[in-house]
Amino acid sequence: MSDALYVFYILPYVAFAIFVVGTIYRVINWARSAVPLKIPTTAGQQPTFKFIKRTWLDKIDSPSNKWWAFVRMLFEVFLFRSLFRNTRYYIEKGGKNVDARWLWLFAVLFHYSLLIIVLRHLRFFTNPVPNFVKTIEYLDGVLGVAIVPPLLMTGVIALIALAFLWGRRILLAKERCISLPSDHLILFFMAVILVSGLLMRYIVKIDLTYVKMFALSIVKFTPPSPEVLANLHPLFLVHFTFVCITIAYIPFSKVMHFAGIWFSPTRNMPNDNRMRRHVNPWDPNPEVPILAREGITVAGVTYKSKKLDWETYYEMYKDQLDEIAEKNYTLKAEEF
Amino acid sequence: MSEVPEELKIKQKFPNWYDWIEPIKQEDIKPGFASYIALPKQVNSEFFKMPFGDVERDVFSEDWKLPENWKEILLDAFKETLEKNRAFKVFMDICVRCGACADKCHYYIGTGDPKNMPVMRAETIRTVYRYYFTKAGRIFGKWAGARPLDENVIKEWYYYLFQCSLCRRCSLFCPYGIDTAEVAWWGRRMLSRIGLNQRFMCISIEASSRTGNHLGLYAGGMAGSIEQGLSELKDITGFELHTYINKPGADVLFVAPSADYFATPHWYVMLGYLLLFNELEERYGITVTWSTYASEGGNFGTFHSYEAAQLLNSKIYKEAERLGVKFIIGGECGHMWRDKHQFINTMNNLPKNPEWKKFWDDPDLGQLSDKLKGINLGEFISGEHGWIHVLELVAALIRHKKIDIDPSRNDHWVATYHDPCNVARGMGMLEEPRYVLRNVMNKFYDMPEHCIREKTYCCGAGGGILAEELMELRMRGVMPRMMALRYVVKKFGVNIMLTPCAIDKAQFPVAVEYWKIPVEIGGPMEMVGNALVLTSFGEKPEDRKYDLRGTPIRGEE
Numbered sequence: 081m082s083d084a085l086y087v088f089y090i091l092p093y094v095a096f097a098i099f100v101v102g103t104i105y106r107v108i109n110w111a112r113s114a115v116p117l118k119i120p121t122t123a124g125q126q127p128t129f130k131f132i133k134r135t136w137l138d139k140i141d142s143p144s145n146k147w148w149a150f151v152r153m154l155f156e157v158f159l160f161r162s163l164f165r166n167t168r169y170y171i172e173k174g175g176k177n178v179d180a181r182w183l184w185l186f187a188v189l190f191h192y193s194l195l196i197i198v199l200r201h202l203r204f205f206t207n208p209v210p211n212f213v214k215t216i217e218y219l220d221g222v223l224g225v226a227i228v229p230p231l232l233m234t235g236v237i238a239l240i241a242l243a244f245l246w247g248r249r250i251l252l253a254k255e256r257c258i259s260l261p262s263d264h265l266i267l268f269f270m271a272v273i274l275v276s277g278l279l280m281r282y283i284v285k286i287d288l289t290y291v292k293m294f295a296l297s298i299v300k301f302t303p304p305s306p307e308v309l310a311n312l313h314p315l316f317l318v319h320f321t322f323v324c325i326t327i328a329y330i331p332f333s334k335v336m337h338f339a340g341i342w343f344s345p346t347r348n349m350p351n352d353n354r355m356r357r358h359v360n361p362w363d364p365n366p367e368v369p370i371l372a373r374e375g376i377t378v379a380g381v382t383y384k385s386k387k388l389d390w391e392t393y394y395e396m397y398k399d400q401l402d403e404i405a406e407k408n409y410t411l412k413a414e415e416f
Numbered sequence: 417m418s419e420v421p422e423e424l425k426i427k428q429k430f431p432n433w434y435d436w437i438e439p440i441k442q443e444d445i446k447p448g449f450a451s452y453i454a455l456p457k458q459v460n461s462e463f464f465k466m467p468f469g470d471v472e473r474d475v476f477s478e479d480w481k482l483p484e485n486w487k488e489i490l491l492d493a494f495k496e497t498l499e500k501n502r503a504f505k506v507f508m509d510i511c512v513r514c515g516a517c518a519d520k521c522h523y524y525i526g527t528g529d530p531k532n533m534p535v536m537r538a539e540t541i542r543t544v545y546r547y548y549f550t551k552a553g554r555i556f557g558k559w560a561g562a563r564p565l566d567e568n569v570i571k572e573w574y575y576y577l578f579q580c581s582l583c584r585r586c587s588l589f590c591p592y593g594i595d596t597a598e599v600a601w602w603g604r605r606m607l608s609r610i611g612l613n614q615r616f617m618c619i620s621i622e623a624s625s626r627t628g629n630h631l632g633l634y635a636g637g638m639a640g641s642i643e644q645g646l647s648e649l650k651d652i653t654g655f656e657l658h659t660y661i662n663k664p665g666a667d668v669l670f671v672a673p674s675a676d677y678f679a680t681p682h683w684y685v686m687l688g689y690l691l692l693f694n695e696l697e698e699r700y701g702i703t704v705t706w707s708t709y710a711s712e713g714g715n716f717g718t719f720h721s722y723e724a725a726q727l728l729n730s731k732i733y734k735e736a737e738r739l740g741v742k743f744i745i746g747g748e749c750g751h752m753w754r755d756k757h758q759f760i761n762t763m764n765n766l767p768k769n770p771e772w773k774k775f776w777d778d779p780d781l782g783q784l785s786d787k788l789k790g791i792n793l794g795e796f797i798s799g800e801h802g803w804i805h806v807l808e809l810v811a812a813l814i815r816h817k818k819i820d821i822d823p824s825r826n827d828h829w830v831a832t833y834h835d836p837c838n839v840a841r842g843m844g845m846l847e848e849p850r851y852v853l854r855n856v857m858n859k860f861y862d863m864p865e866h867c868i869r870e871k872t873y874c875c876g877a878g879g880g881i882l883a884e885e886l887m888e889l890r891m892r893g894v895m896p897r898m899m900a901l902r903y904v905v906k907k908f909g910v911n912i913m914l915t916p917c918a919i920d921k922a923q924f925p926v927a928v929e930y931w932k933i934p935v936e937i938g939g940p941m942e943m944v945g946n947a948l949v950l951t952s953f954g955e956k957p958e959d960r961k962y963d964l965r966g967t968p969i970r971g972e973e
Contacts, residue, residue, distance in 0.1 A: 400708075412646060
């Protein structure tokens with residue numbers, strides 16, 4: 081029986097391997113696709129004559145070079161800049177736009193709480209616990225010291241934000257409509273992880289000694305003793321298993337948005353089209369347009385369009401063009 | 417217009433994923449929302465040949481006459497798209513379906529159709545992507561949000577990808593920058609490989625690939641039209657004006673959308689260009705030439721595919737090189753500036769003429785005339801691109817006091833400004849037009865903050881949606897803009913909406929009539945033309961009695 085418990089020791093390695101390999105595969109897969117055009121969504125005043133004022137937000141939202149495009153990416157990734165514009169349209173109120181930045185708020189709360197929770201968990205994997213982890217935990221618990229063990233804000237905030245984000249997918253008709261099973265699945269994983277974690281800390285109050293020994297054995301690559309495994313609380317095993325499943329699931333899911341956003345051409349490209357030419361890797365020397373050069377080949381048949389260069393054009397409309405030339409290329413008001 | 421009902425109703429029903437993952441059926445394809453499929457004369461033409469374009473197809477018949485092995489062809493095209501465009505591939509993978517984009521789409525707001533939410537429009541393609549290109553989709557099928565291709569899926573793609581105007585408003589709000597325009601654009605490219613092209617845009621693409629402009633205007637017609645403009649200007653200003661066309665050795669090539677030669681209210685904008693160029697020549701000796709070969713600034717190819725866009729915009733640098741110009745001025749147009757700002761110098765090689773090279777070594781307008789010294793295009797443009805927007809140029813001329821302006825000539829206008837989507841989100845020209853308008857007129861008011869600048873609403877007709885058969889979709893899609901317009905009309909008494917976009921100028925007159933808003937539509941260059949004092953011709957500010965529309969400037973006396 082106890083041998084079977086070693087599954088839990090193997091599990092994180094498998095999950096982590098899937099995560100790393102899967103993520104790298106996805107990223108390389110994206111990177112291998114060409115970027116034919118420079119297509120930033122310009123969300124602010126473009127770089128222009130100096131007398132037109134550009135605010136710092138314009139510089140970020142309509143970046144004039146790669147550096148500002150990078151700043152834009154940081155704003156997008158760490159502050160959810162685009163979501164910060166969110167509004168809701170109310171047709172029944174005559175097209176009134178109502179601020180809907182609560183979506184931004186809960187998204188920020190959710191993601192940052194998760195980040196802090198992950199960092200806090202480092203205390204299980206380190207010995208001695210680094211100071212920054214202790215500091216984070218201290219700050220996290222500052223408001224909840226009255227409770228033993230101290231109530232950590234982020235756990236609660238994450239749960240509330242999760243309830244909110246899932247709630248809108250269930251209760252709002254529009255969001256319910258666009259939600260696929262996979263959208264609910266990942267929220268379900270997060271819910272199990274959060275609830276089991278909170279239960280362990282505040283309600284069941286399980287013995288963390290064995291958990292820490294188990295965690296350390298994972299990072300030290302030394303299999304834990306059967307005694308440690310046998311003393312792991314079932315609730316912990318649920319928590320742990322779901323964390324592993326989630327980590328392994330990430331490369332196959334929409335959670336890959338954390339990496340994909342860096343590849344989003346509407347955000348990571350500068351609005352400097354008029355300063356620097358972008359070269360299309362699969363059409364680097366477009367002297368003649370593709371349709372007239374090689375045409376489109378579909379099912380073995382090539383469809384080629386005739387090229388309308390000046391010479392062809394001149395041949396076709398010779399009389400009219402000669403007439404224009406006779407007027408010395410000058411147009412004047414018609415005489416009546 | 418008669419086919420659009422007086423009262424538009426929005427009946428919303430939100431199916432769950434299990435239902436919507438099933439594609440729509442033929443009977444769900446409704447007139448007023450479905451684009452006609454291109455005819456052989458458009459897509460099997462000598463100058464624009466698309467695969468399987470030789471068959472006539474009807475969007476309202478059960479049989480779309482797809483080629484026999486369409487599935488393989490489409491999957492090949494899909495694979496090619498994933499390899500050729502990183503944006504497309506990343507956008508297939510990273511959407512979390514948060515819904516931030518949903519009510520940012522004017523077509524969703526106007527139709528209430530859940531599949532018009534940007535996330536769902538892209539999902540019609542993503543579901544297929546998951547089935548053929550991800551393991552989870554293959555194994556779990558529907559439960560992983562995946563579905564195999566069948567004819568109805570193709571019909572759904574065609575129906576919904578051509579209900580998108582590629583305005584990119586959703587991409588502004590998306591936390592990952594997912595650009596539905598990119599998904600729709602490359603999705604349309606895939607459809608074009610199995611013979612499905614939208615008729616409206618292909619009429620223009622074919623005409624432009626054969627004659628040089630979307631309207632299919634021949635050289636003589638275009639010249640005649642400009643001559644007529646000069647006659648009108650003679651009536652209005654009393655001066656004998658002229659302009660150049662196809663002139664070798666001119667300083668600057670000017671490229672405008674072809675609608676400016678004929679349509680109203682585009683026409684008044686063209687009169688504005690002509691006034692400006694005459695003043696520039698008379699005062700500074702700058703010669704600006706039009707071209708009948710590069711007679712189209714707009715590019716309906718950008719609604720169709722990379723290749724079609726390239727086919728159309730390839731003429732302009734070639735013409736700049738042939739005529740030996742120094743740089744290019746672009747006219748007022750929306751998607752033209754997505755094309756001219758973001759695409760053209762990637763899709764084409766740059767002009768190699770010595771004049772171009774010499775100018776761009778030190779791109780100060782002082783090179784053209786000493787009196788213009790100090791206006792340096794090098795502050796944001798280089799010889800690797802070489803285009804300046806006419807409004808940017810006007811802004812600089814006003815700033816440096818190189819042209820004389822009398823804003824009181826526009827006192828009979830109370831204006832607001834509509835940012836064309838592509839100029840705002842594909843270029844970022846937000847402040848220059850406002851700078852110009854504040855200088856050339858006294859009464860200018862912006863619409864509410866949520867619908868201007870980068871957050872601007874689409875006119876509902878861009879991206880190839882300007883077709884007659886899509887009138888109901890257009891009138892629904894324009895609704896958010898019309899609500900905002902009505903607000904400023906009531907609050908400030910606005911009587912003209914200015915927009916530097918040819919498609920806007922075609923859509924809005926119809927839209928304000930439908931939505932019963934008493935306002936005129938025009939372009940900023942029309943106001944510039946009104947206010948521009950032709951000092952070098954001896955004109956005094958008070959000399960002009962009529963504006964470019966022929967209405968008396970200072971009221972009847």
